[in-house]
Amino acid sequence: MASDIADQVTPDQLFQRAAALHRQGKIDLAIIAYRKILQMAPEHAGVWGNLGVALRTKGDFPAAVIAYKRALEIVPGDPGITGNLGNALKDMDRLEEALDAHCRAAAAQADDFNIRYNYGIALRESALYEQSLVELEAAIALKPGDPHPRWDRAIALLHLGRFREGWAAYETRWQTGELPKRPVAVPRWQGEGFEGKTLLVFAEQGFGDSILTSRFIPLIKERAGEGAAAGRVILECKAPLQDLFSDIEGIDRMVEPGESDDDYDLEVPIMSLPGIFGASDENLPPPPNLHIPDYARQKAQVLLRQDARFKVGIVWSGSVTFKGNRKRAVGVENFLPFAEVSGVDLYALQKGPRSGDLEIAGGGAVVTAIGEQLDSFAETAAVLNELDLVIMTDSSVAHLAGSLGRPVWNLLNKATYWLYRGEDETTPWYPSMKLFRQDAAGEWEPVFEHVRQALTTAVAAKRAGRWPE
Incomplete structure (x- = not known):
C-alpha cells in the first residue's frame, strides 16, 4: 500500500515540496530533492531552473550555469531562465556572455522588473554606468516602491561623478532593510545650525567608510554656534578607531555603538556627511589629523626590522562579511613574487579569517606576518608610517594609508568602489594613492605583473633618494 501511494506522487508534487525547502532556506536539502526529481523527470525545466538558483545561492556558479543551460535546452529562450x-x-566574470543573456531576456520581456534590474546590475559590474542607469531607471518605473534599484542607481550616479543626484539618492540605503535601525528615534540632522543641541554622528558601514568620511567631521562644528551655547558633537564608532580619531577637531566625546548614555537631540550617519557638505572631486576637505600615540609608534619599531631595505606591507582581502569581497580579494600567493624583487621585505598586515592564508600558501617563512598583532587602527597607522609602501586590494587599510598620506598601491577589480571611478591612476580623495586596475573582470595576472615592474622601479628610486615620489 505504501509503495502504491509513493508511486502516485508526481514529479510536480515533489517539485512543490523541494521548492518549499528552498524558500525556507534549506538549500542543501532542496538541491538533493531537485536532483532526485531529475532522476524521475530529467526534462523538467522548472527543476533545472530552480536547481540553478540554489546552486548560485551556494556560490557554485559553474554548476548553476550548467543547470540554467539544461533548462534552456528544454524551454529555449525563456526570459526568466535566460536572465x-x-x-x-556575471558571478563568474564572463561579462560579455552575461550581458548578451541579459539583453536577450530584456528584449523578450521588457516589462519584467527582475529582468531589467538584473540587467542594470550586470551593466554596472561591467563598468558601463550610463547603460546601467537606463536599466535601473526602467526597473524603478516598473516597481517604484522597491528601494533596491534606487540604491543601485545612487552608486551608478556616484561612479559617473553626478554627485548632487548621487548623494541624494544615496540616502535610499536606509530603506533597503540592510542597515540596522537606530535604537532611539530622533530627528536626522540635515546640515542646519544646532546651537544649544547635541548631535550624534554614528558609523554605519565598514571601518574604511568611517575613515574616508572622517574628514567632514571638523566641518560639522562650524554649524554648532559659538560660546557656552555651542552645540556638542558625539561620535559613535567602534573601539579600534577611537585612538586614531581622538585628535579630530570638533569631536566633544566618543562612544562605542550602543553605549551613549547622553541625551542627544539630532543624529546623522557618517556616510551622509559628503552629501550634506556637497562633496565632489573639486571641493574635498583634506583628511583630518589622525592620532598615533607613542605606545603605537614604539610597537611599530619593534614589529618592523630597522634597516634600509624597502619595506612593503601587503593586504589581500577586506572583510569577508562584505558581499562584494569575493570580487575584490585575491589569494596571497599573488603577492609572494614581490619578495623576489631585490631589496624588498614583505610584511603581512592582513587581519581576520584570511590571515591564515599566508601559512597555507607557504609564505610564512619569507613574509613577516604582523597583522594579528595590531590591536587598533592607531597601531596600524604607526606601522604604515614605518613602511615604504603598501600594496593591497581595496579595504580599510587603503583608506588609512591614503588618509595618512602614505604611499599605497590599490589593486582594483573591474567594478570598483565609486571612489575610484573612471580610468585614472589617481583619486582626488587620496593623493598618495596609485590605482592599478583590471582591464578585464577577474583577470588579476596582468595587474600583478604591472605592480611587480613598478615595484622594481620604486626600489631603485629609494636607492637614488627619490622615494616617496
Whole structure:
C-alpha cells in the first residue's frame, strides 16, 4: 500500500515540496530533492531552473550555469531562465556572455522588473554606468516602491561623478532593510545650525567608510554656534578607531555603538556627511589629523626590522562579511613574487579569517606576518608610517594609508568602489594613492605583473633618494 501511494506522487508534487525547502532556506536539502526529481523527470525545466538558483545561492556558479543551460535546452529562450543564466555568468566574470543573456531576456520581456534590474546590475559590474542607469531607471518605473534599484542607481550616479543626484539618492540605503535601525528615534540632522543641541554622528558601514568620511567631521562644528551655547558633537564608532580619531577637531566625546548614555537631540550617519557638505572631486576637505600615540609608534619599531631595505606591507582581502569581497580579494600567493624583487621585505598586515592564508600558501617563512598583532587602527597607522609602501586590494587599510598620506598601491577589480571611478591612476580623495586596475573582470595576472615592474622601479628610486615620489 505504501509503495502504491509513493508511486502516485508526481514529479510536480515533489517539485512543490523541494521548492518549499528552498524558500525556507534549506538549500542543501532542496538541491538533493531537485536532483532526485531529475532522476524521475530529467526534462523538467522548472527543476533545472530552480536547481540553478540554489546552486548560485551556494556560490557554485559553474554548476548553476550548467543547470540554467539544461533548462534552456528544454524551454529555449525563456526570459526568466535566460536572465538567471546572465546572473551566474556575471558571478563568474564572463561579462560579455552575461550581458548578451541579459539583453536577450530584456528584449523578450521588457516589462519584467527582475529582468531589467538584473540587467542594470550586470551593466554596472561591467563598468558601463550610463547603460546601467537606463536599466535601473526602467526597473524603478516598473516597481517604484522597491528601494533596491534606487540604491543601485545612487552608486551608478556616484561612479559617473553626478554627485548632487548621487548623494541624494544615496540616502535610499536606509530603506533597503540592510542597515540596522537606530535604537532611539530622533530627528536626522540635515546640515542646519544646532546651537544649544547635541548631535550624534554614528558609523554605519565598514571601518574604511568611517575613515574616508572622517574628514567632514571638523566641518560639522562650524554649524554648532559659538560660546557656552555651542552645540556638542558625539561620535559613535567602534573601539579600534577611537585612538586614531581622538585628535579630530570638533569631536566633544566618543562612544562605542550602543553605549551613549547622553541625551542627544539630532543624529546623522557618517556616510551622509559628503552629501550634506556637497562633496565632489573639486571641493574635498583634506583628511583630518589622525592620532598615533607613542605606545603605537614604539610597537611599530619593534614589529618592523630597522634597516634600509624597502619595506612593503601587503593586504589581500577586506572583510569577508562584505558581499562584494569575493570580487575584490585575491589569494596571497599573488603577492609572494614581490619578495623576489631585490631589496624588498614583505610584511603581512592582513587581519581576520584570511590571515591564515599566508601559512597555507607557504609564505610564512619569507613574509613577516604582523597583522594579528595590531590591536587598533592607531597601531596600524604607526606601522604604515614605518613602511615604504603598501600594496593591497581595496579595504580599510587603503583608506588609512591614503588618509595618512602614505604611499599605497590599490589593486582594483573591474567594478570598483565609486571612489575610484573612471580610468585614472589617481583619486582626488587620496593623493598618495596609485590605482592599478583590471582591464578585464577577474583577470588579476596582468595587474600583478604591472605592480611587480613598478615595484622594481620604486626600489631603485629609494636607492637614488627619490622615494616617496
